[in-house]
Amino acid sequence: MFVSRRSISLLAVLALAAGLTIPTRHASALTAGVATVQTFYDTLLETMRGSAVLGAKGRYARLLPAVQRSFNIPLMTRLAVGPAWNSLTSTQQVHVTEALGRYVAAIYVERFDHYAGQQLRVTGESNSSAGTIITSQIVKSNGEPVNVNYLMSNDKIVDVYFNSTISELATLRSEFSAILRGQGIDGLINLLNNKAVALAS
Numbered sequence: 001m002f003v004s005r006r007s008i009s010l011l012a013v014l015a016l017a018a019g020l021t022i023p024t025r026h027a028s029a030l031t032a033g034v035a036t037v038q039t040f041y042d043t044l045l046e047t048m049r050g051s052a053v054l055g056a057k058g059r060y061a062r063l064l065p066a067v068q069r070s071f072n073i074p075l076m077t078r079l080a081v082g083p084a085w086n087s088l089t090s091t092q093q094v095h096v097t098e099a100l101g102r103y104v105a106a107i108y109v110e111r112f113d114h115y116a117g118q119q120l121r122v123t124g125e126s127n128s129s130a131g132t133i134i135t136s137q138i139v140k141s142n143g144e145p146v147n148v149n150y151l152m153s154n155d156k157i158v159d160v161y162f163n164s165t166i167s168e169l170a171t172l173r174s175e176f177s178a179i180l181r182g183q184g185i186d187g188l189i190n191l192l193n194n195k196a197v198a199l200a201s
Contacts, residue, residue, distance in 0.1 A: 031125055032155040033125060033132050033134050033150075033152040033155050034122055034125055034134055035155075036070050036134075036152070036155050036156060036157065037070070037122055037134050037136065037150055037157065038122055039066075039069075039070065040066055040067075040069075040070035040157075041120055043062065043063065043066040044063070044066070044108065044112050045115070046062075047059050047062045047063060047112065048112050048113070048114060048115040049115050051113055051114050051115070052114075056109055056110075056113075056200050056201055057200065057201070059109045059112075059113070059200075060105060060106060060109045060200040063105045063108050063109055063112075064101070064102065064105040066105075067101060067104050067105040067108065068101055068105075069156075070156060070157055071101075071104060071156055071157045071158070072153045072154060072156035072157065072158045073097055073100055073101040073104070074097050075153055075158050076100065076158055076159070076169060076172075077093075077096055077097040077100045078093075079158075079169055079173065080100070080169060080172040080173045080176050081096065081173075081176055081180070081185075081188075082173055082176070082177060084180050084185070088185055092185050092186075092189075095189050096185060096188060096189050096192070099188075099189045099192035099193050099196070100192055102192065102193060102196040103192040103193075103195055103196045103199075105196070105200070106195065106196040106197075106198075106199035106200040107199060109199060109200045110199040110200070116141060117141055118138065118139060118140055118141055119138070119139040120136060120137070120138050120139075120148075121136060121137045121138075121139065122134065122135070122136045123135045123136055123137055128151075130151055130159075131151055131152055131153060131158075132151070132152040133149050133150065133151055133152070133161075134149065134150040134152060135147070135149050135164075136148050136149065136150070146162075146163070147162075147163050147164045148160065148161070148162060149161040149164050151169075176188060179191060
């Protein structure tokens with residue numbers, strides 16, 4: 001995978017989360033940001049429980065729309081591409097945005113491939129200079145907790161923080177920068193699409 005194994009990122013978080021249980025909350029009690037995270041994980045849980053029947057392609061078909069609804073993929077793409085974004089054609093912007101959405105969905109397909117009884121707990125919501133933060137905690141089967149926080153933009157996820165400090169968006173931006181320097185935007189688009197196919201097959 002082109003994401004470094006030494007990069008502590010969303011991939012590391014997902015690797016820890018082989019399965020989830022979702023605490024039940026009344027919909028009217030949720031803010032829009034919390035509801036976005038909760039609904040996304042409800043979909044993940046349902047997909048995981050049907051993983052044996054669905055297979056990787058079936059999970060991808062369910063999770064891609066959920067990623068597109070829950071994540072602000074256009075903003076994530078623009079921020080991850082960085083200054084090079086303004087030099088892209090509108091067609092290139094569309095293609096790299098679609099490729100990142102497919103890649104994010106495929107990561108979840110690979111990592112959330114079965115249900116094993118772990119827990120994911122939405123623990124709160126706070127405001128920071130960057131925006132609204134939804135806090136959560138993944139508890140592994142051995143009881144070890146992992147803090148996973150979500151930065152929201154317009155009530156959609158725009159960044160994920162592992163152990164409250166490591167930004168997935170910053171990691172992507174660093175990796176994209178290296179790829180753009182060596183392979184250009186077409187190389188980045190092809191790489192994301194190829195990885196999505198490999199992960200979701």
